[in-house]
Amino acid sequence: HYPPRLNCVSYFLDRWVEQGHGEAPCVISPSVSYTYRELQALVNRIANVLVGKLKLVPGGRVLLRSANNPMMVATYLAVIKAGGIVVATMPLLRAKELSYPIQKAAITLALCDGKLADEMEKAKAAAPGLERVVYWGNDTDNSLEALIADASSEFTAVDTASEDICLIAFTSGTTGDPKGTMHFHRDMLAVCDGYARNILRAGQKDRFIGSAPLAFTFGFGGVLFPMHIGASFVVLEKTTPDDLLSAIEQYKTTVCFTAPTAYRAMIGKLPGRDISSLRKCVSAGETLPKPTFDAWFQATGIKLMDGIGSTEMLHIFISATEDEIRPGATGKPVPGYEAKIVDDEGRDVPPGTMGRLAVRGPTGCRYLADERQRKYVQNGWNITGDTYLMDSDGYFWYQSRSDDMIVSAGYNIAGTDVEAALLTHPAVAECGVVGAPDEARGMIVKAYVITAPGVTADAQLVAELQEHVKGEIAPYKYPRAIEFVTQLPKTETGKLKRFALRQLAQA
Ligand code: 3SK
Numbered sequence: 001h002y003p004p005r006l007n008c009v010s011y012f013l014d015r016w017v018e019q020g021h022g023e024a025p026c027v028i029s030p031s032v033s034y035t036y037r038e039l040q041a042l043v044n045r046i047a048n049v050l051v052g053k054l055k056l057v058p059g060g061r062v063l064l065r066s067a068n069n070p071m072m073v074a075t076y077l078a079v080i081k082a083g084g085i086v087v088a089t090m091p092l093l094r095a096k097e098l099s100y101p102i103q104k105a106a107i108t109l110a111l112c113d114g115k116l117a118d119e120m121e122k123a124k125a126a127a128p129g130l131e132r133v134v135y136w137g138n139d140t141d142n143s144l145e146a147l148i149a150d151a152s153s154e155f156t157a158v159d160t161a162s163e164d165i166c167l168i169a170f171t172s173g174t175t176g177d178p179k180g181t182m183h184f185h186r187d188m189l190a191v192c193d194g195y196a197r198n199i200l201r202a203g204q205k206d207r208f209i210g211s212a213p214l215a216f217t218f219g220f221g222g223v224l225f226p227m228h229i230g231a232s233f234v235v236l237e238k239t240t241p242d243d244l245l246s247a248i249e250q251y252k253t254t255v256c257f258t259a260p261t262a263y264r265a266m267i268g269k270l271p272g273r274d275i276s277s278l279r280k281c282v283s284a285g286e287t288l289p290k291p292t293f294d295a296w297f298q299a300t301g302i303k304l305m306d307g308i309g310s311t312e313m314l315h316i317f318i319s320a321t322e323d324e325i326r327p328g329a330t331g332k333p334v335p336g337y338e339a340k341i342v343d344d345e346g347r348d349v350p351p352g353t354m355g356r357l358a359v360r361g362p363t364g365c366r367y368l369a370d371e372r373q374r375k376y377v378q379n380g381w382n383i384t385g386d387t388y389l390m391d392s393d394g395y396f397w398y399q400s401r402s403d404d405m406i407v408s409a410g411y412n413i414a415g416t417d418v419e420a421a422l423l424t425h426p427a428v429a430e431c432g433v434v435g436a437p438d439e440a441r442g443m444i445v446k447a448y449v450i451t452a453p454g455v456t457a458d459a460q461l462v463a464e465l466q467e468h469v470k471g472e473i474a475p476y477k478y479p480r481a482i483e484f485v486t487q488l489p490k491t492e493t494g495k496l497k498r499f500a501l502r503q504l505a506q507a
Contacts, residue, residue, distance in 0.1 A: 002186040002190075004162055005160070006162035006189075007083070007159065007185060008185040009043070010157045011189060012188070012228060013036065013043060013077060013227065014040060016036040016227075016230050017036055017040050023036075023037060024230060024232070026038075026039045026227070026232055026233075027039055027073050027235060028207070028233065029235050031070075036230070039070075039074060040153075041153035044078075044081075044153045044154055044155035045151040046144070047079075047081045048148075048151040048155050049147045049151050050078060050079065050082045050084065051083075052151070054132070056082055056109065057083075058084070058158055059084070059085060060083075060084045060085065061084065061085045061087050061107055061168065062075075062079045062084050062086060062087065062107070062109050062111060063087045063109070063111070063112075063130075064076060064088050064111055065110065065111075065112040066112065066116065066214075067091045067113060067116070067213075068214050068235040068236055068237055068239070069235055070235060071113065072235070073223055076214065079111075080166045080167070081157045081158065083158030083160055084166075085166060085168055086166065086167045087101055087107060087180075088169055088170075088214065090216065091116055091213060092475060093119065093474050094119050094471075094473055095120075095123040096123075096472065096473065097473055097474060098119060099126050100177055101168075101170050102123060102127040102130050103129065104368065105168055105180055108130060109132050109133075109134075110132070110133045110134070111133075111136070111144065113137055114135040114136060114137040117133075161185075162186040163185075164185055165182045166184065166185045166188065167183040167187075167188070167217075168180045168183075169181050169183065169216075169217050171412070172412040172413065172414060179312075179367045180368030180369075181311050181312045181314075183363070187314050188224055189228070190336070191221065191224065191314050191315040191363060192225055192228035194337065194361070194362060195319065196225040197228075199305070199319045199331075199334055200225065200280065200282065200305070202225065202254075202255050202280065203229065203231070204229050206231045206232075206254045207232045207233065207251060208222050208225065208226045208233035208254075209222070209233065209248060209253040209256050210257035211236070211259070212259070212410065216311070217315055218285055218315065218316075221316075222257045226255075234247055234251045239262075241265035241269055242269060244258065245273050245275065248275045249273060253278065256280070258281075258283070258410070259285040259409060260285075260288045260289065260292045260304075260442065261286070261410055261440065261441050263281065264295070264296075267296060270299050278300065280302070280322075281296065281300075281305065282304075282316075283305065283306050284306070284316055285407075285410035286407040286408075287306075287308075287442070288306040288330075290328040293328070303322050303325050305319060305322065305325065307331065308330050308357075312365035312376060312382060312384070313359065314363045316334060317334050317337045317359050318337070318359070319332075328397065330388075330395075330396050331395065332394050338360055338361065339358065339390075340358050340381075340390070341355040341356065341389060342381070342383075343356070344356070346358075346378055346379060346381075351389075351390050351391055352390075352392065354389045356384075356385075356386075356402055357383070357384045357386045357388040357396070359382050359384060360381050364382055385401060385402050385403045386399075386402060387399040387400045387401070406433075406445055408441050409440075411477070413445055415432075415434055415435075418447060418473070418477055419431050419432065421468070421469045421472035422447060422449065422468070424468075426452060427455040427464070428451065429450045429453075431448060431450065431488075432447070432488045432489075432498065432501045433445060433446065433479060434498060434502045434504075434505045435502070436481055444479075445480055445481075446480070446482070447483070448501060448504075449465070449483070449485065465479070466478050466480075466482070489501055489504075
């Protein structure tokens with residue numbers, strides 16, 4: 001039911017200024033805050049520079065790299081308002097990981113926080129197609145601030161179709177390379193009209209806060225949902241549980257979006273804190289254990305609203321309103337979505353049977369030039385890679401991941417990425433990386449390593465390998481546990497039996 005011509009930024013931003021809501025607070029941060037009118041002016045200046053000086057054409061892709069801050073929000077909206085496509089990348093990615101989306105999405109222009117220039121420059125050197133990186137916050141003549149200094153604060157949103165792509169979000173990659181998931185302008189509204197309106201039910205007086213990177217679609221929901229209703233939101237560059245609690249207290253936020261691990265970590269730090277402003281807490285990114293639900297409820301009186309989403313589906317598609325929550329279950333399909341459980345052949349299975357979660361609705365998987373589309377979308381259903389069961393009341397209960405993804409403290413980590421990083425160290429002859437259960441983080445990354453001949457396998461080597469991985473790939477992926485072994489479980493054809501290794505790690 002969206003109009004055929006739609007630029008979603010007109011809806012999220014311009015509409016509020018036109019309707020006399022421009023002086024209301026919009027984005028708040030420790031360094032700078034903007035009302036809707038101020039954010040619109042900044043977005044317009046950037047959009048003018050993108051189209052004028054940087055020659056962005058409709059459909060042109062712009063890579064963004066930043067921690068969560070107001071400029072990240074403004075550049076994101078400006079690219080879309082200018083008719084371009086945001087290619088959002090996680091701030092912790094190393095040069096090697098950044099080069100993949102640069103090449104896959106044929107990026108010629110990037111906007112980047114000056115604080116993250118080092119890895120960006122290394123990636124640029126390795127990607128000849130990337131012609132220009134414009135930095136902000138680095139005080140040079142070519143900085144984004146310098147470019148926008150004389151730009152007009154008036155800009156009419158470029159006329160786009162509601163089914164034009166406005167976002168390519170890369171998955172963290174389970175097996176093989178990350179996948180670029182493409183989303184339309186209308187998808188950005190659909191997740192608000194579906195999940196936010198029906199399940200979250202926040203209002204204009206609400207103030208959102210969250211800790212997930214804005215480059216992760218879970219995190220960007222913390223921008224879209226408040227802007228959909230003219231509410232405000234806090235963005236934080238530092239998001240430890242202490243930072244989050246301090247910001248909740250300071251800015252009197254009312255809606256919190258973060259991972260179960262963060263809620264669990266905050267519980268012990270609550271004494272002496274005043275977080276009485278909070279009224280809704282959303283938990284996603286990893287499964288919410290019932291003990292965490294219970295402990296948060298006991299400590300705060302707030303029922304954690306669990307939800308499952310995926311980068312492919314843009315945001316949450318199964319959840320429950322506060323009055324329908326069943327602790328331990330994820331919930332029911334968000335209005336507009338259908339979900340079911342299927343077996344390995346794609347056949348529906350009866351309630352109470354474990355199987356693969358299949359979902360369809362107003363958003364869906366569209367991979368950028370990737371054969372794996374066939375695997376994810378079967379007979380019109382999105383096969384999410386999660387094993388679930390549905391009970392006879394239609395509630396969905398998480399069982400496990402169906403693939404090799406390790407979900408640790410809300411981060412999705414591909415074991416194969418960590419293996420590749422470990423194998424570049426001369427002391428490693430062979431390795432296998434899986435998730436091991438962990439009370440605090442849900443799962444941790446655990447590596448089983450066979451050392452090269454003559455190498456001493458000791459605590460010093462563990463520390464050295466951990467540092468090595470942090471230098472090769474995003475530091476949050478490093479193996480928190482390393483066990484030295486003399487052999488790894490293999491199939492007859494010599495492939496690592498990941499399942500057997502996972503069982504070993506569970507023991
Ligand atoms: O991991 C999730 O559950 C999630 C939630 C919202 C948006 C995206 C994702 C991956």
